[in-house]
Amino acid sequence: xxxxxxxxMYYTEQNKNCAVAMLLAxxxxxxxxxxxxxxxLVVGFGGGMGCGSTCGALAGSIAVLGKIFAGREDFRQLCGxxxxxxxxxxxxxSTDCCVLMPKYKTETKRCEAVVVRAAELLETYIAEHK
Numbered sequence: 327x328x329x330x331x332x333x334x335m336y337y338t339e340q341n342k343n344c345a346v347a348m349l350l351a352x353x354x355x356x357x358x359x360x361x362x363x364x365x366x367l368v369v370g371f372g373g374g375m376g377c378g379s380t381c382g383a384l385a386g387s388i389a390v391l392g393k394i395f396a397g398r399e400d401f402r403q404l405c406g407x408x409x410x411x412x413x414x415x416x417x418x419x420s421t422d423c424c425v426l427m428p429k430y431k432t433e434t435k436r437c438e439a440v441v442v443r444a445a446e447l448l449e450t451y452i453a454e455h456k
Contacts, residue, residue, distance in 0.1 A: 327354070327355075328355065328449065329351055329352065329355045329445045329446070329448060329449040330442050330445040330446050330449065332350070332351035332354050332355055332445070333347045333348055333350075333351035333441050333442065333444070333445035334347075334438060334441065334442050334445070335351075336350045336351055337436070337437075337438055337441045338435070338438055343369065343371075343372025343373065343382055344371075344372055344373075344381065344382035344383040344386060344437055344440065344441050344444075345368040345369065345370075345371035345372050345382035345383065345385050345386035345389070346365050346368055346369055346372065346386065347383075347386070347441055348368075348382075348383055348386030348387050348389075348390060348441065348444060348445065348448070349364075349365050349368050349386045349389055349390060350365060351445060352386075352390040352393075352448070355449075356390075356394065356452070358390070358393050358394070360393070367389070368382075368385060368386050368389050371385035371386060373423060374422060374423025374424060378422060378423045378424030378427070379422055379423065379424075380421050380422060380423070381412075381421055381422065381423045381426055381440065381444075382423065383437070383440050383441050383444035383445075384409065384412050384421050384444065386444075387408060387412070387444055387447075387448045388405055388408065388409075390448065390452075391404055391405055391408060391448075391451075391452075392405075394452060394456075395455070404455060407451075408447075408448070408451050409421060411447050411451055412444060412447055415443055415444075415446075415447040416429075416430075416440065416443055416444075426440055
């Protein structure tokens, strides 16, 4: 499975939140060596940190970039670059959950569209910057 399929599976079939789905899927696809316990580090980012702030799919993606690219001289720029890619990829000037939810959330699929799109964007971004 690719990152998009893995993230969708964790988000929809296992009912994980957006940040955890991104981290678990990336762990599977990229062999990050994370334990199930490690996912607790990002669980609080789901739902925009519980208050509609920064999207959990974005926060989970940044955590993945940290695991893969931390230590690189251009790490901060990589993170900032991905935030821009995320905003453009979701056609939104905001990274906040409270702005993205009205646009993408559905009653039956929650924010699956955001998780899937974030996974597509992250997979491409990682491939371009490895």
